[in-house]
Amino acid sequence: xxxxxxxxxxxxxxxxxxxxxxxxxxxxxxxxxxxxxxxxxxxxxxxxxxxxxxxxxxxxxxxxxxxxxxxxxxxxxxxxxxxxxxxxxxxxxxxxxxxxxxxxxxxxxxxxxxxxxxxxxxxxxxxxxxxxxxxxxxxxxxxxxxxxxxxxx
Numbered sequence: 233x234x235x236x237x238x239x240x241x242x243x244x245x246x247x248x249x250x251x252x253x254x255x256x257x258x259x260x261x262x263x264x265x266x267x268x269x270x271x272x273x274x275x276x277x278x279x280x281x282x283x284x285x286x287x288x289x290x291x292x293x294x295x296x297x298x299x300x301x302x303x304x305x306x307x308x309x310x311x312x313x314x315x316x317x318x319x320x321x322x323x324x325x326x327x328x329x330x331x332x333x334x335x336x337x338x339x340x341x342x343x344x345x346x347x348x349x350x351x352x353x354x355x356x357x358x359x360x361x362x363x364x365x366x367x368x369x370x371x372x373x374x375x376x377x378x379x380x381x382x383x384x385x
Contacts, residue, residue, distance in 0.1 A: 275311040276336025277376035278343045283329040285364040292316050292330040295359060299333045302355045308342030309335055329367075338376075 286292055299314040314333045337343040346352055 274373050274376045277339060277373055278337040279371040279373065280335045280337070280343065280346075281369045281371070282333045283326075283367045283369075284331045284333075285328060285366070286330045287362055287364050289330045291362060295331050295362075296333075298355065298358075299331075302351050303333070303335055306346055306349045306351050308337055308345055310338055310342075311336030343370075 284292075284295065286295065293316065296314040296316060300312065303309060303314075304312050312335050314331065316331050317327060317329055319327065335346065337346065
């Protein structure tokens with residue numbers, strides 16, 4: 233049985249308005265629009281990553297904290313993060329390490345100075361006997377553009 237609508241235009245307008253309103257609500261993020269970066273910033277030209285397996289994994293938080301506090305004071309460090317292994321439940325992700333430290337530099341001169349800086353060498357000296365192993369990965373990104381104040385000097 234076909235039902236009639238008293239005003240045919242209103243019959244299709246009301247459901248259409250409701251659908252459009254719901255669609256607009258579904259795309260609204262409670263704290264504003266979602267942030268999507270089309271081209272994320274390159275953190276550094278030279279990227280130094282060190283993965284650590286500790287003899288006592290319970291010391292990972294201390295290594296992370298000390299690395300953040302110590303390495304961030306070294307001139308030429310333009311980006312830094314340190315953290316613990318994240319178990320995201322993905323079998324293809326390496327899980328054999330306890331902590332990682334990332335340090336970024338604008339150029340090879342800053343990286344060379346970092347390697348011999350007393351803050352770095354003393355951190356390594358304090359921790360080296362507590363490492364079961366460590367692996368270093370140095371990565372160069374030629375697309376990086378040095379910010380004017382990148383050298384921290």
